Amino acid sequence: MSVNAEFLKKEAEMKALSIRKTSMIRYKFIVLSGKGGVGKSIVTANLGLAFSKLGFKGKIGILDADIHGPSIPRYLGYENAEVLTDGEKLYPVETKYGIKLMSASFFLKDKELPIIWRGPLKIKLIRDMITSTEWGNLDLLLIDTPPGTGDEIQGIVEYISKITGAVVVTIPSDVSLHVVKRAVSFLKTVNVPLKGIIENMSFVRCNDGSVKRPFGEGGAKVEKELGEKIIARIPMNPLLSNPIDDTNNPYEYDNLNNNEVAISFMEAAKKLIESQSGV
Numbered sequence: 001m002s003v004n005a006e007f008l009k010k011e012a013e014m015k016a017l018s019i020r021k022t023s024m025i026r027y028k029f030i031v032l033s034g035k036g037g038v039g040k041s042i043v044t045a046n047l048g049l050a051f052s053k054l055g056f057k058g059k060i061g062i063l064d065a066d067i068h069g070p071s072i073p074r075y076l077g078y079e080n081a082e083v084l085t086d087g088e089k090l091y092p093v094e095t096k097y098g099i100k101l102m103s104a105s106f107f108l109k110d111k112e113l114p115i116i117w118r119g120p121l122k123i124k125l126i127r128d129m130i131t132s133t134e135w136g137n138l139d140l141l142l143i144d145t146p147p148g149t150g151d152e153i154q155g156i157v158e159y160i161s162k163i164t165g166a167v168v169v170t171i172p173s174d175v176s177l178h179v180v181k182r183a184v185s186f187l188k189t190v191n192v193p194l195k196g197i198i199e200n201m202s203f204v205r206c207n208d209g210s211v212k213r214p215f216g217e218g219g220a221k222v223e224k225e226l227g228e229k230i231i232a233r234i235p236m237n238p239l240l241s242n243p244i245d246d247t248n249n250p251y252e253y254d255n256l257n258n259n260e261v262a263i264s265f266m267e268a269a270k271k272l273i274e275s276q277s278g279v
Contacts, residue, residue: 015159018131023161025061027140029195029272030156033169034179036147039200040169041066042240043265044144045075047167048099050262050269051140057098059139064103065126065156066146073103081106090132102133122146123155130159149186157190164276165195167268172199176218177225184226195275196231197222198268204236205260232268237261 064072084091092100
């Protein structure tokens with residue numbers, strides 16, 4: 001057998017294994033953005049916290065596949081956690097929030113250095129994480145993807161069985177419509193249904209209760225031209241970007257019942273599950 005044929009055979013075996021393993025997970029959502037800097041990873045982490053509160057605690061996983069900037073472990077307070085291995089098997093870090101976590105950052109010796117890899121190496125790392133991670137009994141998996149719509153995301157889609165849908169994260173800037181259109185077009189190309197758009201940094205709530213929108217009304221244009229509803233508008237809050245607060249928890253986690261940010265994520269999570277009623 002030639003080297004190329006051997007490679008293709010191994011690739012097919014890995015893909016089949018990954019499809020088989022992920023087929024046992026009921027809900028699988030990819031989280032993507034047409035560009036960087038919109039808070040996609042923070043949105044992914046907070047959706048995970050919301051789902052945990054909604055009854056998925058202990059049965060939800062997050063795959064942090066944003067290898068350009070894998071930040072979810074730091075945000076949840078597990079930056080220095082170690083992944084247990086057994087041969088080729090990888091065991092996710094189990095957090096106190098009931099979220100199982102696997103991230104590219106766990107395999108980086110120096111987390112401050114950028115990953116300067118060519119495309120095939122990046123795709124291989126992502127696929128290895130998908131194929132080798134032993135999630136156990138999981139009902140829901142969130143996959144935080146690299147920004148943009150490049151080969152890495154297509155590699156993720158090909159290795160996961162029947163993705164439930166995608167969440168597109170955007171901000172209400174003037175260019176948001178173009179960026180979201182590109183992401184939606186990509187999803188149609190890879191046959192992944194769009195389940196919701198989340199507008200991050202949507203507005204500022206002033207002390208008198210009034211609302212200011214420093215980035216504009218881009219979300220309204222998205223809804224009008226694409227005919228897609230925004231399932232959550234996340235207010236701007238400087239504390240949201242802090243990895244953990246004084247209680248060693250993400251800011252919104254401890255303030256779930258009276259925090260506008262956390263409530264917004266809870267509503268988004270509910271809508272994502274409701275969109276799958278009967279599935």
